Amino acid sequence: MSDTLIQCTDLCKSYGAGPVLSHLNLTLGAGRIVGLLGPNGTGKTTLIKILAGLLQPTSGQVLVDGCVPGPESKAVVSYLPDRMYFADWMKAKDLLDLFEDFYRDFDREKAERMCASLGITPDQRVKTMSKGTREKMQLALVMSRRAKLYLLDEPIAGVDPAARDFIMNTILTNYSSDGTLLISTHLIGDIERVLDEVIILKDADVALHDSVDNIRQNRGMSVDALFREMFRMDPLEGGYFDAR
Amino acid sequence: MxxxxxxxxxxxxxxxxxxxxxxxxxxxxxxxxxxxxxxxxxxxxxxxxxxxxxxxxxxxxxxxxxxxxxxxxxxxxxxxxxxxxxxxxxxxxxxxxxxxxxxxxxxxxxxxxxxxxxxxxxxxxxxPWDKVAEAMRNVFAFLRDNGIFSGGQLAVLFAEAALLFLFTTARSIYQVYAAIALGHLFRKHRVGMAFVMYLVINTVLSTAGSLILSTVAVSDALWGTVSSLLEKWSAFGLLNLALWFYIVVSAIHLAAFHVVTERILAKKLNLE
Structure with missing residues (x-):
């Protein structure tokens, strides 16, 4: 079987105004932890949604585990979106039932243990959970799958440093080690230590795809430092703005 | 699944x-x-x-x-x-x-x-339960005594009416689904566009219906067929034909709305 898990060929996506992804080519193998990096608006979420089958490419081809995104690929992809996707009427046990019903690789016992450690009871309604608890419950469900590919969209954005540690530890101790973790973020310093590879998006395309070791060796700097250098901006200064 | x-x-x-x-x-x-x-x-x-x-x-x-x-x-x-x-x-x-x-x-x-x-x-x-029971007895007795429908025919008509209710309900629901799916094709104002699409579907269907009816109305051959049916067929036969006609029309609409909705969600899904 091929080692290639993700293959994007000439992938384009635009929302009308300008291209978000333009003729992007990318090949990603199995068993890696990969950081998908880039400033806001460079197409990280768009790429992840296309891989998850939630967005249709404008043109080009995407293959996940050899299949066009569809039921076959979704069976091996565990996706954590940047938002809450639970229905309010559900209880914690309904969500566990749902994941168990649809995903063969779902480890219910592990999910129940994680929920218990978060203080979530089976009869607790989603509606009554705090935002933080809901996010952790979603993470617990996603990481309780033995998936081939984990797509984690900004899992540590907007949370305090302690919660970031909790989230990263949960991810790293629970993911299936023969699977690939693709984590999108712009908080590079928090995840650099665990990454095998990085993909940096810039101007709707892949600006860099390399291993972390290579970057450190060849460029003599950390990924965080490289990122800051690539996207350095001059500070804003005062001036006269003539709108006419 | x-x-x-x-x-x-x-x-x-x-x-x-x-x-x-x-x-x-x-x-x-x-x-x-x-x-x-x-x-x-x-x-x-x-x-x-x-x-x-x-x-x-x-x-x-x-x-x-x-x-x-x-x-x-x-x-x-x-x-x-x-x-x-x-x-x-x-x-x-x-x-x-x-x-x-x-x-x-x-x-x-x-x-x-x-x-x-x-x-x-x-x-x-x-x-009042006693009056409801009496009214229903009277209706059934009237239909039976005047030879309009037999007991078996009434059961058939009741089953067909139930089937028609199911199909027209499903058709109405799927029209809403198709309108929402068509609205999803737009980048902005998707809810507003879904509402517009609902009205467009209604207008297209009612215009098509009027065109077909007006064609039938001026066709001597079709009028002849309808007249001969009215003369030859019993009330049961005509009602039976009318119910099945509406069931088939609803089923065709339902299938078309389902295909439109499914194709858009399969090929044009954009959860932005």
Missing amino acids: LGKLLKYDLRSMLKTFLLVWGAALVLAFVNHFTLGRLDIDTGFLPIASILKAVSLFVYIAILVAMTVLTWIFVIQRFYNGLLKDEGYLMFTLPVKPWQLVTAKGIAAVAVNVVSGLVAVGSVLIVA
Whole structure:
């Protein structure tokens, strides 16, 4: 079987105004932890949604585990979106039932243990959970799958440093080690230590795809430092703005 | 997989409607007794009439709420369940888009059918039972004595009417689904565009219907066929033909709306 898990060929996506992804080519193998990096608006979420089958490419081809995104690929992809996707009427046990019903690789016992450690009871309604608890419950469900590919969209954005540690530890101790973790973020310093590879998006395309070791060796700097250098901006200064 | 999806859609439906259906039936029983027993000519006049008015008002309010809730449920479970945040979960399940649409459709038809049965049942509960039974006996006796329909024919017509109700309900629901899916093709104002698409579908269908009718109206051959049918066929035969005609038309509309909805969600899904 091929080692290639993700293959994007000439992938384009635009929302009308300008291209978000333009003729992007990318090949990603199995068993890696990969950081998908880039400033806001460079197409990280768009790429992840296309891989998850939630967005249709404008043109080009995407293959996940050899299949066009569809039921076959979704069976091996565990996706954590940047938002809450639970229905309010559900209880914690309904969500566990749902994941168990649809995903063969779902480890219910592990999910129940994680929920218990978060203080979530089976009869607790989603509606009554705090935002933080809901996010952790979603993470617990996603990481309780033995998936081939984990797509984690900004899992540590907007949370305090302690919660970031909790989230990263949960991810790293629970993911299936023969699977690939693709984590999108712009908080590079928090995840650099665990990454095998990085993909940096810039101007709707892949600006860099390399291993972390290579970057450190060849460029003599950390990924965080490289990122800051690539996207350095001059500070804003005062001036006269003539709108006419 | 369709069965599993349906399980969650039906659970969601029951959580929303059990209370409403229960309340409608309980209030129907209350009204049956208050309307029948509390005579406004007795000495209890003010209390009795207030009780009657309040219980009747609450009962009618529940029936109206049930009708409104049913359609809110149809629209909300499809739009929020597939095209808003919940769609991030539903469209990453390893299922096909037609299964997602069909599960929503079956649950929506079920909620309409049960709400309809509860509404009819509650009206029968409110009415004086002896008079309802007598009226039904009279209708059946009239149909039988005048040789209009036999018992077997009545059963056939009842089954066909039930089938027509199912198909027209499903067709109406899927028209809403198709309009929402067409609205999803637009980058902005998707809800507004869904509403516009609903009106466009209505206009197209009514124009097509008028065109077909006007063609039939000026066709001598077709008029001849209709006239000979009217002369030769019994009331049962004609009613049978009319019911099946509407069942087939509804089924064609339903299939077309399903295909439009499924194709858009399969090929043009953009959860932005």
